[in-house]
Amino acid sequence: MKAALAHIEEHLIATLETVSDPEIPVLTVLDLGVIREATEKNGQIHIKLTPTYSGCPAMDVIGDDLETAFAKIGMTTKVQLVLAPAWTTDWISEGGKRKMEEYGIASPLDETGDKEVLLGNAKIVKCTNCGSRNTHLVSQFGSTACKALFKCDACLEPFDYFKCLK
Amino acid sequence: MKKNVYQYILSIADNSLILGQRLGELCGHGPNLETDIALTNISLDLLGQTRSYFQYAALLAGDDKTEDDIAFIRIEREYRSILLVEQPNTHFGYVIARQFLFDVYHLLFMEKLQFSKDETLSAIAKKGIKEVSYHERFSSDWVKRLGDGTEVSKLKMQEAINDLWRYTDEMFHVSASDKAMISEGIGVDVVALKERYYAKVTEVLSDAMLEVPEGKYFQKGGKEGIHTEHMGYILSDLQYMQRSYPNMKW
Ligand SMILES: [Zn+2]
Numbered sequence: 320m321k322a323a324l325a326h327i328e329e330h331l332i333a334t335l336e337t338v339s340d341p342e343i344p345v346l347t348v349l350d351l352g353v354i355r356e357a358t359e360k361n362g363q364i365h366i367k368l369t370p371t372y373s374g375c376p377a378m379d380v381i382g383d384d385l386e387t388a389f390a391k392i393g394m395t396t397k398v399q400l401v402l403a404p405a406w407t408t409d410w411i412s413e414g415g416k417r418k419m420e421e422y423g424i425a426s427p428l429d430e431t432g433d434k435e436v437l438l439g440n441a442k443i444v445k446c447t448n449c450g451s452r453n454t455h456l457v458s459q460f461g462s463t464a465c466k467a468l469f470k471c472d473a474c475l476e477p478f479d480y481f482k483c484l485k
Numbered sequence: 486m487k488k489n490v491y492q493y494i495l496s497i498a499d500n501s502l503i504l505g506q507r508l509g510e511l512c513g514h515g516p517n518l519e520t521d522i523a524l525t526n527i528s529l530d531l532l533g534q535t536r537s538y539f540q541y542a543a544l545l546a547g548d549d550k551t552e553d554d555i556a557f558i559r560i561e562r563e564y565r566s567i568l569l570v571e572q573p574n575t576h577f578g579y580v581i582a583r584q585f586l587f588d589v590y591h592l593l594f595m596e597k598l599q600f601s602k603d604e605t606l607s608a609i610a611k612k613g614i615k616e617v618s619y620h621e622r623f624s625s626d627w628v629k630r631l632g633d634g635t636e637v638s639k640l641k642m643q644e645a646i647n648d649l650w651r652y653t654d655e656m657f658h659v660s661a662s663d664k665a666m667i668s669e670g671i672g673v674d675v676v677a678l679k680e681r682y683y684a685k686v687t688e689v690l691s692d693a694m695l696e697v698p699e700g701k702y703f704q705k706g707g708k709e710g711i712h713t714e715h716m717g718y719i720l721s722d723l724q725y726m727q728r729s730y731p732n733m734k735w
Contacts, residue, residue, distance in 0.1 A: 373612055374533020402537060403608035405615070437622070459623050460523035464530060464616075468519065484615050 325410075327357045331364065338388050341380045342463050345422045348381060352410025355401060364389050364396040369406045371484070372464040408484045423447045424466065425480040433483030437467065446471035447478045454478075490603065491545045492565070493666045495555070496708060497598075497606075498538035499566035502556060503716075504587060505531035506723050507574060516577050523623055524580070530616040537609045557727035561720055562710040569652035571707070571716045575645070578631050578638065582645035585624035589685050590656045592617045593678045602670040625689045632693025639694070646690065647698045654703035656682070 327335070327349075335354060340346045348354050348368075356367035366385055370378045382398045389396040408427040411419070416426040425444050427433065435441035437459055444454050451473035459482075461468040466479040508528035515521025539552035546555075569587055574580050595617055598610035631642040657679040659667070666672030687697050706712065726733060 370533070370612075372530060372533060372616060373537060373609075374529035374531070376529070402612050403604070405608070405612040458519035458523055459619060460519070460526040462522070464526050468522075482619075 325352070325355050327354060328359060331357045331359065334388050334392060335385075338381065338384045341377050341384075343419065343422065343424065345418045346411075346415050348385070350412045350415030350418065352412065352415075353378075353381070353406060359394075362394070364394050366396060366398045367401045368398055369401050371406050375464060377463075406484070408481065411481075419481060420447055423478055425469065425478060427481045427483040430483055430485050436480075437482070444469055444480050446474060446476065448476040449474040487545050487547075489662050489665050490671060491542050492662050493672055494538050494542040494545070494606070495563075496565040496660070496663070497594075498535050498542070499564050500570050500587070500591075501531040501538070502535045503564070503566040503719060504570040504583075505529075505535060506719055507570065507572075507583075508580075510574060510722075511580065520577070520627075527584070527620050527623070530613075530620065534609060534613050534616070537612075541605045541609070553727070557724050561712055561716055564707075564710060564712070564716070564720070566707050566712075567652065567655045568704055568707040568713055569649060569655070571713060571719055572649060572652070573715055576641060578641040579645040579648075581624055581627045581631065582642065582649050584620070585628045585689070586646075586649055586653055586686065588617065588621040588624045589689075590653075590678070590682055592621050593682055593685075594673055594675070597673040597678070601672070606671065628689055628695070629693040632690070632695040642693070643695050646695060647700070650698040650700050651702060651704045653682075653686075655705035655707060658705050658708060660708050 332349070335349050335357060336347050338348045340348065340351055343351075351371070353369050353371065354366060355369050356365070358365050368378065368382060368385070378400065382400070385398055386396045411427070419426050425447050428436065428443065432441070432443055436444050437456060439456055442452050442454060445452050446454050446469075448471060451471055453472045454469050455472060456467060457470050457477065458468040461479050465481060465484070467482050468477060469480045470477045505528045508524050508531070511521065512525045512528075513521065515524055535556070536552055539555045542555055543550045543552050569583060572579075572583055592614070595610045595614045599607050599614060601607045601610065628642065631638040633639070657675050659674075659676060663672055663675070667674045690697050
């Protein structure tokens, strides 16, 4: 279930790359894997957008930003929100995960690892500040719905962890 | 048939709406920053699910109704939420008990709703399961921390569970319109969830060193639109802007 399943027309990629997640601005909508379809028909762009979390307030903003980005090159856009198949953190691109780490958010572990760290059973989340795995969960819910709050016991810095969603 | 589905959606969505509103009241009032953020995140998930349900209901209604009309412009008797979710934020233990008693049910419910013959309801459930399992983990953990905590936290947690216990049976009450939805494979047969629900709740309460209440007296009415005295206050808050300035947007 990789992002390759998304149907995105080649010539729209450059414009899509100018739109980013308002809450994690280093990630473009393509990095995040929320664009499931982008096609052009009779001079109009059709985009299918899927939310990360149901209540994610970034989705309305992303929809508006997509319209604005294509309006700049003289195109009108119809954005449709689709729920199925449900978004998973597997759809975040490898480049996206790297950018996320550099930005200070630990990228999602696989399902098993994620469960272990959120239950407090394993110390495997790497501190984005010093790289130590001597970290612990402070709260399952962080600054946004998709993140948990961690603290590093080596350098004592708090940091966000992007929760695994499958 | 369409009308039945519409009503059925409200009966699911109103639980998320009213509980989401209750949790939203705690924004900036949580006992500490982490729990404050957690509770409002849960609120956001619930309101997000509510929007998906109401957008679909508005589509089925077919007239000019919008999701906002459904959320804001109804009278109390038209809300189908269960009595549990409208209970007030008395204290943190109470908030956690209410959340826990709902989350266990909510997760079991969503796990079944994902197999609904209605594609949209199935999609909303599949998306929601992931969120609700985080909620359940959060509230169960806190039940254990408070139950197995200090003498005072244990007492408060036990009282909250005892007090809210009377609202648990309503979740498994099947209304006439629910029945039609179940037989069509759209709705969830909640009666079949009852045993697993009480087993799961009992397991967590035992881990938390708390007693499972023995109360046999249960309250119901919310599913028929007959609410407790708390509901009017929630609605006056929830509906204030739309009632004072109809059709306002921001
Ligand atoms: Zn560190």
